[in-house]
Amino acid sequence: MTGLHREELSRLHGEGFCFPVELLSREEAAEVLRDVRRYEEIATRVGGVLGHHWTYPKSHLVAGWADRLVHDSRVLTVAENVLGPDLLVWATNLFFRKAGSPGELAWHQDAPYFGWEDFHGRTVRMWIALTDTDRDNGTMRYAPGTHHGGIMPHRYRGSGVSALLRGEEVEFDVDDETAVDVTLAAGQCSLHFPTTIHSSGPSVSLADRVCFAIDFIQPGVRPLAGPDSALLVRGTDGSGHYDLEPRLGEEFDPAALRAFSRATKIRHERLMNVMRAGRTAGAAAGQAV
Template identity: 35%
Template sequence: MPKLLSESEVATYRDNGYHFPIDALGAGEVATFRRRLEDYEAASGGPIKAEMRHRSHVLFTWIDEMIRHPKILDAIEDLLGPNILCWNTSFFIKEARDPGFVSWHQDATYWGLSSSDVATAWIAMSPANKISGCMKFVAGTHKEQVQHEDTFDKNNLLTRGQEIAVEVDEARAVYVELKPGQASLHHVLLFHGSEPNRSDDRRIGLAIRYIPTHLKQAVGQRDWATLVRGKDTHGHFLPAHVPKRDLEPAALAFHKEVSEEQVKVLYRGTGKSAYRA
């Protein structure tokens, strides 16, 4: 019996590769989380950048709280089962009237994980709609991995500016419009992308990557994850740091180590050794 999604919603996710919306965070919760992000940005002199956008849950207590949110985990359990790891988190932020975009791609392309049994919960921290550059999905495209090409386009928010090297039927695109606090779920192989933000507000999204505990890192020598529900009897991932306070020294040191290892996987074959700014 599903915990949050209905049986028909789970079946539709299996067929289409996505489900939305989920009313995940309350208005007060998401407003607080956005304020915490923007307080950090104000203190650091500008928008969160480069490696700080990734695996941020090991740096900030409030993001660690988000990855453990019961409503999100209930939905993920309906898709992946009771034993769940948070493998990664990534901010996708488009400033107001910014040309930044995300090309059509599949998440799994460069992650190095042993299986496509991976689900992303994408949480809107500001309005995500057609004007602000919400995500768009193509239903049923999660059945197989396709070839990608790297562009390193300066306006592409992806690590390598990667884009699908086969034709994508734009007419089939489904726009994933979300209110602040709502979330969408999508399969790691689903074709998805997003257009620039033409609104006067920032478009802020946090993507949380969840995996069942049986997965492995198949490319990198080491990898880390956070157990957020159930038990991990496999031990394929080292336990990630859990922050007791924001940006504590132990968290910063751990994040540096993890980021260096992840860059080796994500940018393999390119000669690059750091996240794009």
């Protein structure tokens, strides 16, 4: 694995995303998928913090397959091509779209919910397909070039249950004709920036779609609204903005579960503060109008 080509980097910076990026073999992706299913069973059985938060944001601190992926030299080479030699894993996230699921996500950006300062050009999400992804199984869709606009306002479009399930929608008119479906073979990945507008649709497939996302950041990205933690996976951290997480030793052992619980609690509390601050700012703006 030699990392990204110049054309791929150019597309990432120009359009806010690039894919497909070759990463794992189809056989390796299938093996990871089997481990993910086992992880799901264990998390469900254990319950507690792990049972509630097994998909996000710290599976790499407790599950061996996730730890191996965030340290895989092919993964890190791609991330380094984008961000440089000093890399933190800020979060890991499992995305499932069940076969035939009507669920979908509204057009949105990730950045408003992460509470970062000085993050432009210094963070990237790697979305690794553990199954094939296409329009039929509700794959992600990108709105090209939208990362150039910075963080945009978001709100719920509608007040019913369906609107709540779809999530907040960015206040930007996405041209559906130019939207791009993220079509990947198992083992390939896509990259996008946290201000790139994206969505996902319902599934009409007979098979599940499963993807694993890794959020890489440079150490200089500062967390707002409270302390945070991250895992140093390459280079050095000269900023001290994050409590550095320990690398997993034995999966699911007491030390791993303690590290997972602590990091999850820190992240949950900070992001709740970010959301409260956003709601307060939105309410004040509404009163001013």
